Amino acid sequence: MARIELQNIAKNYGPVEVMRDINLEIEDGEFIVLVGPSGCGKSTLLRMIAGLEPITDGEFRVDGRRMNEVQPRDRDMAMVFQSYALYPHMDVARNMGFSLEIRKAPSQERAGKVHDAAKTLGLTSLTARLPKALSGGQRQRVAMGRAIVRDPSAFLFDEPLSNLDAALRVEMRLEIARLHQRLETTMIYVTHDQVEALTLADRIVVLNAGKIQQVGTPLDLYERPANRFVAQFIGSPTMNILEVAPADKGVLLKDGTLIGISPGTGHASASDLGVRPEHLNIVPEAAAHFSGTAELVEHLGSDTNIHARVPDIGQVLVRQHGHFPLKTGDPVHIAMELDKVHLFAPDGQRLEPVVGSG
Amino acid sequence: MSVHRHSSPLAVTGKYLALALYVGFALFPLYWLAKIAVTPDKLIYTEGTALVPSSFTLENFRTVLVATDFLYYFRNSLVVSLTTAAITTCIAAAAGYAFSRFTFRGKRLVVAIMLITQMFPLLMIIAPIYKIVAAVGLLNSLTSLIIVYTAFNIPFATFLMQSFFDGIPKDLEEAGMMDGCTRFQALRKIVLPLTLPGLGATLGFIFTAAWSELLFALMLINSNDTMTFPVGLLTFVSKFSVDWGQMMAAGVLALVPSCLFFIFIQRYLVQGLTSGAVKG
Structure with a gap:
């Protein structure tokens, strides 16, 4: 059990600053997902928590105790690596029991814990095998088993599913969620896959360029993204961003259409309007905010994605539920659900939109 | 199809x-x-x-084994080669690990110096080496050969070992440290078993190099007691004739330890010991 605090954490490699002002409090038992594009520093942050990477500045505490200088082996955290990092010369059982072996636990206790973990993960028949005789999914399970056996105060996952194929990834994702429900241990999970983030997390930390962009529940991030980066990073397909100019009673799209929504008085003026594909609708011409032609129509069965080209505005993606009878080249008339529209200032920060006011 | x-x-x-x-x-x-x-x-x-x-x-073999000092030379060579191989491999493994895993001040300088030592023809430094060895009173001793061979083989052996360590994913040690190992425990329990092929290759390489070295052995050894095998071969050349048959028989016998050594380490040279460690 662990409550983890990061205070003003910074990381430099020589003169290069890769991370700064990282402040985060993780409650005991919480499932936190660090998400961001490659190179954003999410893995570095996890490695600093693990103790594999020195912390340049700031304080890292577990249950109120400063841990900056504590060796990885004394932090009582288990880590699952992206590469699995199984010991190739040890069989599955010894791999899983290695942490207990190092701590000189009695062999009976070791065997019992390994057996329990193997049973949970469906590895019982494989315990005598070497890692090279396992499939990718099995290796992944062994790596998780190795972490579980230790009964650590926190689990760290570094993109654990990115080497698996799509079907297996979904299955293992479920397994990790189940594991968290059962153990109720603090988990910190790094991924670049927003679906993993949205499905697993109690709270998501979005990172970009070494800084925290937003911390919140999956719904928070989806409904009220703190800035344009988060807005475009969370949600699939990506949010449409349309350039706008401020006007008296709302904002003006580039084709001159007035949209009756504004940041409210006293705030910075909006330069971008964001609207998710699922909050756009194909409507009769009279009700439309703008019109264009369908350039590409993707029929996914459950949904239809319509890539439309709108004169003066550009490419817009519309997502309609179910099968939508439309084909390439058809004219489309598009309306926004105004209560679901986001506004952003020129610096990318979110502006709280007010519908219908000036 | x-x-x-x-x-x-x-x-x-x-x-x-x-x-x-x-x-x-x-x-x-x-x-x-x-x-x-x-x-x-x-x-x-x-x-x-x-x-x-x-x-x-098979008369030549009988003569070589019974009537000449061949067995002495053979023993001397074995002592020199095995000791050199063992010491060099230990030092090279430690240095190679440091080069592979740590960044430290002067690393580039040390690497550069080690490379430079490999650039000179040995002939150029024979005379100074002789002076040094004579000054410390180690002429005609196997110790002098062991020291010189070790010194000259360490750079290459270090680079060889470094490349073997580079081939072992860092994740493995880190996983070990997360599992409760000190860095040294991780090295001993995880990295070392995986480096056996590398250690075997380095041992074999250095052993062979020391076994067949002639130049320094010729310079630093004069007495029959401490002659190594390649020098001893020259004793088959007498003032008036060359005893080809015996010389060649001795040569064939000299191949034996090299062959045995490689057969012995061959199983460690088999690649793929790390397979299954990481995604593959």
Whole structure:
């Protein structure tokens, strides 16, 4: 059990600053997902928590105790690596029991814990095998088993599913969620896959360029993204961003259409309007905010994605539920659900939109 | 569609012919060595160019083993080569690990210096080495050879070991440290078992190099007691004649430890020991 605090954490490699002002409090038992594009520093942050990477500045505490200088082996955290990092010369059982072996636990206790973990993960028949005789999914399970056996105060996952194929990834994702429900241990999970983030997390930390962009529940991030980066990073397909100019009673799209929504008085003026594909609708011409032609129509069965080209505005993606009878080249008339529209200032920060006011 | 590719019989024949030619070319001197070793003395000159001698004898081997100091030379060489290989490999493994895993001040400088030592022809430094060895009173001792061979083989062995350590994913040690190992425990329990092929290759390489070294052995050793094998071979050259048969018999015997050594380490040289560690 662990409550983890990061205070003003910074990381430099020589003169290069890769991370700064990282402040985060993780409650005991919480499932936190660090998400961001490659190179954003999410893995570095996890490695600093693990103790594999020195912390340049700031304080890292577990249950109120400063841990900056504590060796990885004394932090009582288990880590699952992206590469699995199984010991190739040890069989599955010894791999899983290695942490207990190092701590000189009695062999009976070791065997019992390994057996329990193997049973949970469906590895019982494989315990005598070497890692090279396992499939990718099995290796992944062994790596998780190795972490579980230790009964650590926190689990760290570094993109654990990115080497698996799509079907297996979904299955293992479920397994990790189940594991968290059962153990109720603090988990910190790094991924670049927003679906993993949205499905697993109690709270998501979005990172970009070494800084925290937003911390919140999956719904928070989806409904009220703190800035344009988060807005475009969370949600699939990506949010449409349309350039706008401020006007008296709302904002003006580039084709001159007035949209009756504004940041409210006293705030910075909006330069971008964001609207998710699922909050756009194909409507009769009279009700439309703008019109264009369908350039590409993707029929996914459950949904239809319509890539439309709108004169003066550009490419817009519309997502309609179910099968939508439309084909390439058809004219489309598009309306926004105004209560679901986001506004952003020129610096990318979110502006709280007010519908219908000036 | 069949995945089996049918090459024309001509191409296959050509390929094997080329291989056979190469193998024949490479192994011919060894064959000649063995051939002369078993040829009776009186036939060496009369049948000088015959591929197969008209009669065989093991007399040369008997003479070499019984009537000459060959066994002394052999023992001296064994002591020098084994000790050199062991010391060099230990130092090179430690240095190679440091180069592979740590960044430290002066690392580039040390690497540069080690490379530079490999650039000079050995002939250039023979005289200074002789002066130094003479000054410390180590002439005619096996110790001098061990020190010199170790010093000259360490740079190459270090780079060799470094490349083996580079091939072992860092994740493995980090996983070990997360599992409760100190860095040294991770090295001993995880990295070391995986480096055995590398250690084997380095040992074998250094052993062979030390086994066949002539230049320094010739310079630093004069007394019959401490002669190594390559120097000892020269004793078969007397003032008036060269005892080819015995010399070649000794040469054949000298191949034995090298062969044994490689057979012994071969199982460690087998690649793929790390497979299964990380995604693959």
